[in-house]
Every structure is written in structure tokens, then in C-alpha cells.
Amino acid sequence: MCAHRLWPTVQALGRGLITNRNEIIQQGVRAYNVQNFNSGYLGGQGYQQQNVVPGSDNLTWSQRVTHSTRGGFNKVVSRSLHCGNVFFVKEFQDLENEHAxxxxxxxxxxxxxxxxKDSPDSTYYQHAMYCSGVDWEKCSAQEVADGFIAMSQLCRHQPMDLEDAQHSSLCGELTKKLTHLSDQQLLMILSSLALWPQTSTSTTPNFLSLWNRLDQVCTQRMKKWDMSQMFLVADHWYALKLSKLSTYNVQMTKMLGRRVGSMEPTQLVQYLxxxxxxxxxxxxxxxxxxxxRLTEVLEHVSIEELGVIAMGFFKTQTFLKSEKLIDAIIDKTQENLEFVSDASLCAILKILRKSVPGTRWKSLHNLLESLKPQLPRLNHMCLLQVALVGNNLLVFHGDVINAIATRFASEVKSLRLKDIERITFALMLYNFIPPDCPDIFVKIAEELRQKERISEINMYPKSFVSCVVYLVNMGIFALDLISAALQPSxxxxxxKNTNYSDMGREVNELDWALELEGPAGYxxxxxxPESRAxxxxxxxxxxxSRSTRDPTHQEKLILEVQDKLAAMLGGTNFVTITNVLPHVQTPDLVFCTSSEGDPVELPSEYxxxxxxALKYPCPSYGGLQWNAVIIGGRNAFIRNTSHLQGNVQMKKRQLNRLGYHVCVVPHMDYSRKNLRTKLACLERILxxxxxxxxxxRTESALISLKGQVVQQEEMYG
Incomplete structure (x- = not known):
């Protein structure tokens, strides 16, 4: 039972369709079950309920309206987003890889x-009619292979289940005889296997035995293949959707990894x-x-191939160090903005966000300026990456963020929950209310309340809770959403999700914000209290302190400002470093004055x-004026401006709420200056x-600090 001619390699079924703008569409669903009635804070009993009445998801009861600190109105409703076990299906399509x-x-x-992609082979198709009832144990390796190829071709017209008992003998014999096939025949078997309808998992018996043995044989033979053959076989594993499971792909990238410095442009793209x-x-x-090597070949690859390269780096969490290469990528992107597909632009922006150093922030701002005319044609995913590309360096382009936020607000119904969370984060980070859509936070809050979002929130609880936290950072207290975020389910x-291990920080911040800024009758x-503690x-x-090991740049700055401030106040007993707000990630300086403005020693009670502890000004010392000094380090201000980023603005607001007079030391005015200039900067902000x-006080502090320097020089010679 021999085939009369070889069947050429075929394209795998299930490849995504590309539109005329090269955007992949189709996002499906796979079974997902959320158990949502186990109480507790992050695995323990960590919540308390304050007058919560059981409710439904349609928000029809127990409502009262309060003003938020930014003037918006919020419905206060106690509700649960989890009304039982949630079942829904998600068929995951790796759209970025499909595009690449x-x-x-x-x-x-x-x-x-x-x-x-080739036409069906009619010879093999007709041959399949005679495959039933064959004793495959008595057939040669070639005949078994021909039979499997023929049955696979039949699947194009008449889909069959590989796990059906009638195919077990054929699959079993093929597994045993794979080592007797030629390299070309192995490719044909890989191609044929991709023609069968996808099994429920990669571990169903017939499918598992076949692909495991194919994996072993291909990996063993790989050493004698040239790079083109290696890539072709790897592409067959991609067609089978087994690249992440197969040993072959791992071993191939490992073997070729030593040759990246000499690869041709196309080889480098495909390797990545x-x-x-x-x-x-x-x-x-x-x-x-x-x-x-990438810098050398960059001019020889297209902007779309650059997208594949960028995706390779981003998905492997490998970020660029060469400023020459980063500049070249930015230049090539700017030159091709009118033609680049959304998916490729997304990948490029992702790697730039993680790679561009602070010294190149102007290049990033220029890229955002170049992107401004392109915004109307970009899809949501790409717009989001444009909004996020400057986040790591706090590079802000108001027109771009305003345009993206305004479009997102008008199309919020079609956004994913993750998209809503990320744009809310960007707006919070830049402490920015879009002038063309000043009510965007109210719209976001309303969208999170929609019943249609419940299943998505159950699937991505982190996105929901983070979004609520970012709203609170901006002074928007949607109390029903806060209650939903803090509910036990x-x-x-x-x-339950190990990827959410750091969410305790956000949950804690949310609860403290309620105590500081929420209504008394929440x-x-x-x-x-125990869990919050x-x-x-x-x-x-x-x-x-001076004995702190390996202090960070921020800690060094705090200690230095403490020294200068102590000299201005008259001694170290007049100022302390403390966590006034225990939920905030950096401590602050605190000092007191009399009503006339003279320094007063800090009370021992404080x-x-x-x-x-949350450090309220001591009520028993009514005549004192309490002051908090925030040390505005590198990440406190929007790049090249004097505007505080969102977290620091919230901190300042909450310190004011506690009763402190607040000032901020800007690192860009204070750092890298001589002693007199540093003191003058402190005098101005104070x-x-x-x-x-x-x-x-500046002159007396200058004399005191210079005296300390002389003293130290004499002491240490």
C-alpha cells in the first residue's frame, strides 16, 4: 500500500485571518470556573462588613449620593459582584503570534x-477509501505513513476524531515506525497531524503518543540539519500549537543561540x-x-519584521541596552508610522517602554508627537500601548493622552476590562483629567457597575481591584465598587492566583484611603483591623538612618534633606523621618512650629x-503647627515638569487631610547643587x-553645616 507521489507540506488549520490592515481578529472562550464563596482576605478571614445588606447586581436599592473630592457623584450601594459559580468559555487565540x-x-x-498552503492531494484522498480494516502491524513504515497521510487528507472534507478507536491501531503503528521514515516523510506526518480537528487537550492518548514520539525523533535528528530545515520543522510544531510544549523548539533555540551574531537578517527575525x-x-x-548584529541588519528588515523582533524580545523579557539600537528602532518606527500595522506597532512600543533609558526621554516624546496624527486609525490595543509607552520614564504628552482617553470614554462598552484598568492607570500616573472628557472617571465607574462585566471581573479580579484603587488615587470614591473590591469573595x-501575590498592597491602600477620606457612614x-495591621x-x-545598609537613592536623599532641615531648625531633635501614612511606600520628614513660626521640639508622644500607626498630629498639643516634607525623588514628578505624579499627589492630599502643612522637595531643583543652593531651595519650598x-535660617544653617564638615575633616584627618 504505497503512495504514488509525495504530498508537499501543508499549512496548519486554524491560522488567524488578516485584514487589509493586518489586524488579527477573533477572540474565543474556554471553560473557566470561579469558586467565589470562600471568605477571607487573601486566604484568611480578613474582612469586616459594615451594615451591608444583601443585594442584587442590578443596583436598584439602598442608594445614596455623595460628592467625591473631584466633584463627581457616586452611588453608594452595597452589592456583591459574585452571585454564584461562574461558568464561561474562553478559546484562547494567541493573536500576537498569529500576526507575527x-x-x-x-x-x-x-x-x-x-x-x-497547498491544494488537497486527490491521490491521497482517494487512497483513504481503502484504509479501513487494514492490519497496520503487517505494513511497512512507508505504507503506514501513506495511510496516515491519506486519512489526514480525508479530514479536510470529512472531519474525524483522532481519538476514535478505529484510528488507534494506525496511530500506534505509526508511533513505533517513525524512526524508519525519512526527514521528508517526518515533515509530511507533522503536516498531516495538523489537518485533524484539534483534540480536547494535548494529552489525549493517540495525539499524545504521536506528537511525543515525533518530538523525540525530530530533536534527535536536529543536529544534522541546516538552519533552514530546523526552522521549517519548528514551523510545523507551531502549526500544531505545540511550540511551548515540545522539546524540539527549546533545543533548537538553544542550539542556534550561539550563532545569533552571524545570522542573516531573515534568520535573526525567524529565530526571535x-x-x-x-x-x-x-x-x-x-x-x-x-x-x-540587530543594529547592522535593521535597515534590511521591514517595519513588520521589526515588529516580530520586538515581540521576541518583549515576550522573553529581554530588554535592550544599546542606545544606538534603541535610537535606530525609534527612527525606523517614525519613518514608517503611516504603514505599520497595529499589532507590529504594539510590539515595538512595548519593547521601547521597557528599554528606553532616561537619557533618551526626548526621543520618546518626539515619537509620541509623531504618533498624534495616526491615533484615529489605530485600534484599542495599539492606542493603549501609545498611552503606556512613556509610563516608565514618566514622559507625558497631553494631547496624545487626551485624544486616547476621550476615544476610550466614548467607546468604553467595547473595551476589555484590562484596557479600562490600564488607561485608568495612565491617567492616575500623570494625575491627568482629559479636558475633552473631564467626566471619564464617572464613565469608568459606571461601566464597572454593569452586569455584563461580572463574568469578566470574575476572570480578572486584579484588573477590577486595581481600577478601583486608581480611581481612589484620583479622589474618586465609588463606594459600591470599593465595597465590591473588599468583599470576601x-x-x-x-x-487563589499566584500572579496576584502583591495585590495585598493595593487592598491595604484601598482600606486606608477609606479611613482617611471616606464618609463616616460608609x-x-x-x-x-487584624488583617490590615x-x-x-x-x-x-x-x-x-545612618546605619541603614545599602540605602536606595531615595533614602540617601531623605537623609541628606533631614540634615539640612535639622540645621535650619536648630537641631536633630526638631525633625524626624517617619511613615506618617503607613500604607504609602516612602517615609516623610515631620517637624513642628509654634503659631509664630518658630521651631518646636517634636512631642515624645508623637x-x-x-x-x-497612622500618625495624626497629637491633639494634646493644640498650639503646634504640624508640617510634613515630602522628598520628591526621581519618580515623583512628570518628566521635565514640576507636576507631581498621581501617587504623590494622593499622598499630599491625604497628609493635608490629616492636618499637616505639606511641602515637596523637588529633586531636580535640589540635587547636584552646592550647599548654599540646596539650602536656598529648601528655604523656598518651606x-x-x-x-x-x-x-x-539659611545663613545660620550654612555656618553650622560647614562647621560640621570641618569637624569631621579634623576628626578623620
Whole structure:
């Protein structure tokens, strides 16, 4: 039973369709079950209920309206987002990889190393009619292979289940005889296997035995293949959707990793595509050599191929160091903005967000300026990456963020929950209310309340809770949403996902914000005191001192400002470093003055407060004026401006709420200056924001600090 001619390699079924803008569509669903009635904070009993009445999801009862600090109105409703076990289906399509693969398939340079699309082979199709009832144990390896290929071709017209008992004998014999097949026949078997309808899992018996044995044989033979053959076989594994499971893909990227410095442009692009699939770039690869080679070949690859390269780096969590390469990528992107597909632009923006150093922030701002005319044509996913690209460096382009936020607000119904969370984060980070849509936060809150969002919230509880936290950062207290975020079933969901291990910080921040800024009669869920104390202790910032080991840049700055401020006030007993707000990640300086502005020693009652306590000004010292000094380090201000980023603005607001006069030391005015200029900077900010009478204090502090320097020089010779 021999085939009369070989069947050429075929394209795998299920490849995504590309529109005329190269955007992949189709997002399906796969079974997902959320158990949502287990109470507790992150695995424990960590909540308390304050007058919560059981309710439904349609928000039809127990409502009252309050003003938020930014003037919006919020319905206060106690409700549960979890009304029982949630069942829904999600068929995951890796759209980014589909897009990248479609790029390779569309270019002639990759035609011999990617799986092609051919017409069905009628010879094999007819041959399949005679396969039933054959004793495959008595057939040769060639005949068994021909039979499997023929049955696979039949699946094109008459889909069959590979796990059906009638195919077990054929699959079993093929598994045993794979080692007797030629390399070309192995490719044909891989192609044929992709024609069968997808099994429920990768571990169903017939499918598992076949692909496991194919994996072993291909991996064993790989050493004698050239790079083109390796890539072609790897592409067959991609067609089978087994790249992440197969040993072959891992071993191939490892073997070829030592040759990246000498690869041709197309080879480098395709190698990074398969590295992306395995989510690993081998540690022995010398990044300097790889980046040098990329810089050399960048002019020879298209903007779409650059997207594949960028995706390879981003998905392997490998970020660029070469400023020359980063500049070249930015330049190439700007030159091709009118033509680049959304998916490729997304990938490029992702790697730039993680790679551009602070020294290149202007290039990033210029890229945002160039992107402004392109915004109307971009899809939601790409717009989101445009909004996020400057986040790491706090590079802000008001027109761009305003345009994106306004469009998102008008199309909020069609946004994913993750998209809503990320745009809310960007707006919070930049402490920005879009002038063209000033009510965007009210619209976001209303969308989160919609019943249609419940299943999505159950699937992505972190996105929901984070979104609520960002709204609170901006002074928007949607109390029903806060209660939903702090309810036991939500905390239980967060506790079950190991990727959410740091969500305790946000939950803690949310509960503290309620205590500081929420209404006295808040009726919703809260953390219980014991659990909040546990979280606060876990996440509280370290208070630096002269004996602190390996102090951070921020801690060094705090200690330096403390020295200068102590000299201005008259001694170290007049100022302390403390966590006034125990839920905030950096401590602050605190000092007191009399009503006339003279420094007063800090009361021992205040200094004795526990580290994790919320530090209200001591009520028994009514005549004192309390001052907090925030040290505005590198991440406190929007790049190249004097505007505070969102978290610091919230901190300032909450300190004011406690009763402190607040001033902020801007690092850009204070750092890298001589002693006199530093003191002058402190005098200016204290005069603007504190109750200290500063007259004459700069000169006396200058004399005192210079005297300390002389003393130290004499002491240490």
C-alpha cells in the first residue's frame, strides 16, 4: 500500500485571518470556573462588613449620593459582584503570534522555512477509501505513513476524531515506525497531524503518543540539519500549537543561540519568533553581540519584521541596552508610522517602554508627537500601548493622552476590562483629567457597575481591584465598587492566583484611603483591623538612618534633606523621618512650629507612636503647627515638569487631610547643587508650603553645616 507521489507540506488549520490592515481578529472562550464563596482576605478571614445588606447586581436599592473630592457623584450601594459559580468559555487565540507568523508567511524570503498552503492531494484522498480494516502491524513504515497521510487528507472534507478507536491501531503503528521514515516523510506526518480537528487537550492518548514520539525523533535528528530545515520543522510544531510544549523548539533555540551574531537578517527575525514561542532567550547569548548584529541588519528588515523582533524580545523579557539600537528602532518606527500595522506597532512600543533609558526621554516624546496624527486609525490595543509607552520614564504628552482617553470614554462598552484598568492607570500616573472628557472617571465607574462585566471581573479580579484603587488615587470614591473590591469573595479570588501575590498592597491602600477620606457612614465591606495591621506591617516602607545598609537613592536623599532641615531648625531633635501614612511606600520628614513660626521640639508622644500607626498630629498639643516634607525623588514628578505624579499627589492630599502643612522637595531643583543652593531651595519650598518662619535660617544653617564638615575633616584627618 504505497503512495504514488509525495504530498508537499501543508499549512496548519486554524491560522488567524488578516485584514487589509493586518489586524488579527477573533477572540474565543474556554471553560473557566470561579469558586467565589470562600471568605477571607487573601486566604484568611480578613474582612469586616459594615451594615451591608444583601443585594442584587442590578443596583436598584439602598442608594445614596455623595460628592467625591473631584466633584463627581457616586452611588453608594452595597452589592456583591459574585452571585454564584461562574461558568464561561474562553478559546484562547494567541493573536500576537498569529500576526507575527502571518508576516513571515507573507514575505517570499520565508517561503521555504514556514509551512505553506497547498491544494488537497486527490491521490491521497482517494487512497483513504481503502484504509479501513487494514492490519497496520503487517505494513511497512512507508505504507503506514501513506495511510496516515491519506486519512489526514480525508479530514479536510470529512472531519474525524483522532481519538476514535478505529484510528488507534494506525496511530500506534505509526508511533513505533517513525524512526524508519525519512526527514521528508517526518515533515509530511507533522503536516498531516495538523489537518485533524484539534483534540480536547494535548494529552489525549493517540495525539499524545504521536506528537511525543515525533518530538523525540525530530530533536534527535536536529543536529544534522541546516538552519533552514530546523526552522521549517519548528514551523510545523507551531502549526500544531505545540511550540511551548515540545522539546524540539527549546533545543533548537538553544542550539542556534550561539550563532545569533552571524545570522542573516531573515534568520535573526525567524529565530526571535521561535524564541518568543518558548518565552526564553538563552542566558549564554551575549546581548551586546546580538544588539550589535540587530543594529547592522535593521535597515534590511521591514517595519513588520521589526515588529516580530520586538515581540521576541518583549515576550522573553529581554530588554535592550544599546542606545544606538534603541535610537535606530525609534527612527525606523517614525519613518514608517503611516504603514505599520497595529499589532507590529504594539510590539515595538512595548519593547521601547521597557528599554528606553532616561537619557533618551526626548526621543520618546518626539515619537509620541509623531504618533498624534495616526491615533484615529489605530485600534484599542495599539492606542493603549501609545498611552503606556512613556509610563516608565514618566514622559507625558497631553494631547496624545487626551485624544486616547476621550476615544476610550466614548467607546468604553467595547473595551476589555484590562484596557479600562490600564488607561485608568495612565491617567492616575500623570494625575491627568482629559479636558475633552473631564467626566471619564464617572464613565469608568459606571461601566464597572454593569452586569455584563461580572463574568469578566470574575476572570480578572486584579484588573477590577486595581481600577478601583486608581480611581481612589484620583479622589474618586465609588463606594459600591470599593465595597465590591473588599468583599470576601473578591479577596478570595485574589488569593487563589499566584500572579496576584502583591495585590495585598493595593487592598491595604484601598482600606486606608477609606479611613482617611471616606464618609463616616460608609456602609460597605472593610478589611478587619487584624488583617490590615498584618498587611501594613508587610508593606510598610523602611525608615532610613545612618546605619541603614545599602540605602536606595531615595533614602540617601531623605537623609541628606533631614540634615539640612535639622540645621535650619536648630537641631536633630526638631525633625524626624517617619511613615506618617503607613500604607504609602516612602517615609516623610515631620517637624513642628509654634503659631509664630518658630521651631518646636517634636512631642515624645508623637515620636513614641508605633511604626505602622497612622500618625495624626497629637491633639494634646493644640498650639503646634504640624508640617510634613515630602522628598520628591526621581519618580515623583512628570518628566521635565514640576507636576507631581498621581501617587504623590494622593499622598499630599491625604497628609493635608490629616492636618499637616505639606511641602515637596523637588529633586531636580535640589540635587547636584552646592550647599548654599540646596539650602536656598529648601528655604523656598518651606516658605511656600510650611509654617516655618525662614528668615535668617539659611545663613545660620550654612555656618553650622560647614562647621560640621570641618569637624569631621579634623576628626578623620
Amino acid at each position: 507568523h502571518a508576516i513571515l508567511r507573507s514575505l517570499p524570503a520565508y517561503s521555504t522555512t514556514t509551512v505553506g 519568533f521561535y524564541a518568543n514561542l518558548s518565552r526564553k532567550l538563552e542566558p549564554f547569548i551575549v546581548m551586546r553581540e546580538l544588539e550589535k 473578591m479577596l478570595s479570588l485574589l488569593s 456602609p460597605g465591606y472593610r478589611l478587619d 498584618e498587611l501594613t506591617k508587610k508593606y510598610i516602607a523602611r525608615v532610613p 515620636l513614641d507612636l508605633k511604626p505602622a 516658605k511656600e508650603g510650611s509654617t516655618l518662619a525662614t528668615d535668617g
